[in-house]
Structure formats: C-alpha cells, structure tokens
Amino acid sequence: MLVALCVFFWSVNFVVGRYIKEEITPVELAFFRWLFVFVFISPVLVFRYKNILQSLRQNYIILAVLAILGIAMFNTVLYIALSLTTSTNALIINSTIPILILILSYFILRQNIAISQLFGIILSTFGVVFLILKADISNIFMLEFNIGDIVVVFSSLIWALYSVLVKLRPKELNDLEYFATIVALGLAILSPVYLYQGYSISQEIAILEQNYLIFLYLSIFPSILSYYLWHYGIAKIGATKTAQWTHLMPVFGISVASVFLGESMESYHIFGALLIAGGIYISLFYRMKSSKKD
Numbered sequence: 001m002l003v004a005l006c007v008f009f010w011s012v013n014f015v016v017g018r019y020i021k022e023e024i025t026p027v028e029l030a031f032f033r034w035l036f037v038f039v040f041i042s043p044v045l046v047f048r049y050k051n052i053l054q055s056l057r058q059n060y061i062i063l064a065v066l067a068i069l070g071i072a073m074f075n076t077v078l079y080i081a082l083s084l085t086t087s088t089n090a091l092i093i094n095s096t097i098p099i100l101i102l103i104l105s106y107f108i109l110r111q112n113i114a115i116s117q118l119f120g121i122i123l124s125t126f127g128v129v130f131l132i133l134k135a136d137i138s139n140i141f142m143l144e145f146n147i148g149d150i151v152v153v154f155s156s157l158i159w160a161l162y163s164v165l166v167k168l169r170p171k172e173l174n175d176l177e178y179f180a181t182i183v184a185l186g187l188a189i190l191s192p193v194y195l196y197q198g199y200s201i202s203q204e205i206a207i208l209e210q211n212y213l214i215f216l217y218l219s220i221f222p223s224i225l226s227y228y229l230w231h232y233g234i235a236k237i238g239a240t241k242t243a244q245w246t247h248l249m250p251v252f253g254i255s256v257a258s259v260f261l262g263e264s265m266e267s268y269h270i271f272g273a274l275l276i277a278g279g280i281y282i283s284l285f286y287r288m289k290s291s292k293k294d
Helices: 002-019 028-047 050-056 058-083 089-093 097-111 115-132 138-143 145-169 175-196 203-237 239-260 265-294
Strands: none
Touching: 002 058, 002 089, 002 203, 002 239, 028 050, 028 058, 028 175, 028 203, 050 058, 050 175, 050 265, 058 089, 058 175, 089 145, 089 239, 097 115, 097 145, 097 239, 115 203, 115 239, 145 203, 145 239, 175 203, 203 239
C-alpha cells in the first residue's frame, strides 16, 4: 500500500508536468524540483558526510550511474515528453515499466520469472489496454502517437533500468544517505545542462515566485516521499513486484482528472481498474499463498 501511495504521487506529477508546460521548460522544471529536494535533504549530507564520502570513494561508478538515470535523466526526459504529448498518453505508456523491469531483471540480475508474476503482469497490461481502447476494439485504428509518446517510452526504459540497477547500491548507506547522495550527484550533473540554456536571473526568480507551491509539491511528494517508498518496496518485495504497482498510474491519473478537470468516470474505467487490481493481486500474493499451502 505504501508503494501504491508512491505511485499516486507520481501520477499527479504527470498531470502537473503537463499542466505547467506553457510556463516553464522541462529542464527548468526538473532543475528546480531537484534543487528544492537538495535543500530539504542537505542536513543529511552535512551530518552524515563522512559515511557518504567514504561510500562515494568506494562506489562512485554505480552511484554516478544511478544518479544519472534516476535523478538527472528520468524526470527531465519525462517532462520533455509531457511538453509533446498528453498526460493520459504518458501515464498509459509508462505502465510498460513492469514488463521492462521483468525483462531487464532477467537479463541483468538473472532473476527467474514466476508464472504467477507473468500472468499477473499480462492481466494488468490487458487492463491498461482496455482503458486505452475504451472497451471498444475498433478504437485501435483511431489511436494517435507522436514523438512525445516515443520519448515517454525512453523515459520508462530509463526508470526500469534504474529500478533494476538500484539492487547494486552500496549497502553501507541507509535509505536517506543513499537518496541524499544521488540527489547531490544528479543535481550536479543536471546543473550544466540548466546553465547552458542561458536563462536570465530575473526570469528564474519570477518563475520561482509564481510556481513555488508546485515545486514544493514536486520536491516533497513525488520526490522525497515517493523515492523512499519506491526503494522501500524494492527492498521488501523486489523490483518486479514493486513495478507492478505502476499499472495503477492510469487509474490514478483518470481519477485526478475527473476530480480536478471535470472529466467523467466511465464504466470501462472501473472495469479496467479491476483488471489491473486483479493482475497486481495475482502477481504479488497468489504465489505467496500457494507456497504456504505447500
């Protein structure tokens, strides 16, 4: 349930990224988001700097890779995609992450794929397709995809790779120390890209004044809380099972849109959500229950 809460925060992040696309560029949005996070977690860097520096010297390659994928690249690429496509398309395409993680875990970590996991992911994926087609197979001929959708696929691959490789993170760093480390590294990597854009100081101050509440939300909920909950899920139930919860993103996104944008909730939304929930249940719990009987 904590991972589900994490996914809900991320779903709202998609909506916000699309909503604000006319006022701020993707690079600015990503940079200010992680700058706010850096300010919030800076006490961890200050008080735990000895342990962090020691781990960084011994594990700088994997920490740099994780910072590039999880901090510098994923959200920046996602925000670029949201400037080119709809949040609905992005949420639905992002639901391919469980399948991507399943494949990458098999090839990189050599993890076996349980039949119940595979069936659960297929069922949830069918639920997502059901939502896309609005319960009408003829709608498959009316689907429109653009360059933004392709960029979303790329961002999903980045996050899937991060979620698999995070298993290799240094064990001597606790969750807060690890998060603070990759945020600091990721922000350092992202900063030259931001500075290269040549934004004026007065323009950036105006953006901060007008959108500080959005940056507060993005830094606290889909960043600090969600990253902690996501890593907690990976540690407790593994990357593949944790990723299965991302199938809920279209459901959460549609729910948020119906509340805040006045979009109607149709019967196919509910049925699709039930298919997704059934797939998650089978993937996460069915094998566990059957093993107890054995």
